[in-house]
Amino acid sequence: MHRITLGNTYFEGENDAYLFTGAETTLVDTGIATADTREQLADGLADHGVAFADIDAIFLTHYHADHAGLAAEIQAESGATVYAHPEDAALIAGDDDAWDDLESRQRAAFEEWGMPEDDQEVLETYMQAGVDHHTAGADVETFADGDRFDLGETTLEVVHTPGHTAGLTSFAMPERNEVFTGDALLPVYTPNVGGADVRVDRPLERYLDTLGRIADAEFDRAWPGHRDPIDDPTARAEEIIHHHQERAYRVLRALDDLGPADAWTVSADLFGELDGIHILHGPGEASAHLDHLTRAGDIEKDDDGTYSLPADTRERLLQRDDEGWPL
Missing domain, CATH: 3.60.15.10 (Ribonuclease Z/Hydroxyacylglutathione hydrolase-like)
Incomplete structure (x- = not known):
């Protein structure tokens, strides 16, 4: 080999x-x-x-x-x-229907994440170059x-x-x-x-x-x-699993600091200003964690697409003395 x-x-x-x-x-x-x-x-x-x-x-x-x-x-x-x-x-x-479906799902995700229109336009141009x-x-x-x-x-x-x-x-x-x-x-x-x-x-x-x-x-x-x-x-x-435990903790801390927030806002708190492919990856990663924490019952998703921290999770968060969260 x-x-x-x-x-x-x-x-x-x-x-x-x-x-x-x-x-x-x-x-x-x-x-x-x-x-x-x-x-x-x-x-x-x-x-x-x-x-x-x-x-x-x-x-x-x-x-x-x-x-x-x-x-x-x-x-x-x-x-x-x-x-x-x-x-x-x-x-x-190169199936056209498969690519059209992916692009449709991406556009829907950008809206759900709260990605601003200007960033969507920059990202879509960048991703088309990737398809090429x-x-x-x-x-x-x-x-x-x-x-x-x-x-x-x-x-x-x-x-x-x-x-x-x-x-x-x-x-x-x-x-x-x-x-x-x-x-x-x-x-x-x-x-x-x-x-x-x-x-x-x-x-x-x-x-x-x-x-x-x-x-x-x-x-x-x-x-x-x-x-x-x-x-x-x-x-x-195992190191990457621990990395995601630390990131989950940071997502919870972000919601505690920000109040109800969408994936784009949480992403900005985690990663700062994004460019290139990271305009996709940042809120996508935030969304994956928000989804996972919601399914676990640690946070709540509101009707307007924002996520919030329940009182019992905030109490558990305050009691933790490390930077990990069980996933």
């Missing part, structure tokens, strides 16, 4: 694609469809004697452009089979959680790890006790939940379940979709 590092100036942090050579030549993720990244991927493959036309199979962790952007172009050159989870497959295939970083839609075969694919030197086992997107998938390698995690587990920053894919129902709950599944598997190493390998995936998963 060979890791190929790819630049990414559009989204946060360098991307990783992973190459397997043998009886079949396989890629896990492809990088974004920009000229620089296309050249970097071609050069990285050439270092191992491989060209786009030699690729037999592509396994995609999720639909985002920085992971799936070049899949269709490589498939057009090679005839490779492109695999993805059913929840993300239509978006990767997909090459023409690929023909996609789907897989299911638990499916296994023999690559010769190793096996890829499908592990559905939703939260960041509905179809986000990790690929375990049982022989090595290692796992490709895409954006489910990252070494430096925490994957966005709530904004990165507004199709996900109960995004924080589902992501916490994903982190628990990764932690319980006790993998020896994780190969993420960005940056360097993670040598203790269980510890990193």
Whole structure:
């Protein structure tokens, strides 16, 4: 297995694609469809004697452009089979109805979060550029959680790890006790939940379940979709769980300070002024936490779309002497 590092100036942090050579030549993720990244991927493959036309199979962790952007172009050159989870497959295939549905859900979410119109316009322009970083839609075969694919030197086992997107998938390698995690587990920053894919129902709950599944598997190493390998995936998963406990506490403190507030206002308290993709990610993350805390009965959602802190939660909050909140 060979890791190929790819630049990414559009989204946060360098991307990783992973190459397997043998009886079949396989890629896990492809990088974004920009000229620089296309050249970097071609050069990285050439270092191992491989060209786009030699690729037999592509396994995609999720639909985002920085992971799936070049899949269709490589498939057009090679005839490779492109695999993805059913929840993300239509978006990767470039299905107009799927993209229209996503954009409609995003617009509805922006209104629900209380995002100002000017920020909506800036964000929609930015996100359209992201859509443009997909090459023409690929023909996609789907897989299911638990499916296994023999690559010769190793096996890829499908592990559905939703939260960041509905179809986000990790690929375990049982022989090595290692796992490709895409954006489910990252070494430096925490994957966005709530904004990165507004199709996900109960995004924080589902992501916490994903982190628990990764932690319980006790993998020896994780190969993420960005940056360097993670040598203790269980510890990193537990660290991100603790991060969300701390964020939940900060959300409650924000509501205590602000009074009834919508997701955009809570996001401003948590993250300050936002630009670029963070105009989406900030209120999306705030919304995911507000939704989770509402379902837990810790806060209340009012008819006007704002959230408020009940007296019993305020009392519990005052009694706590740490910066975490049970999730």
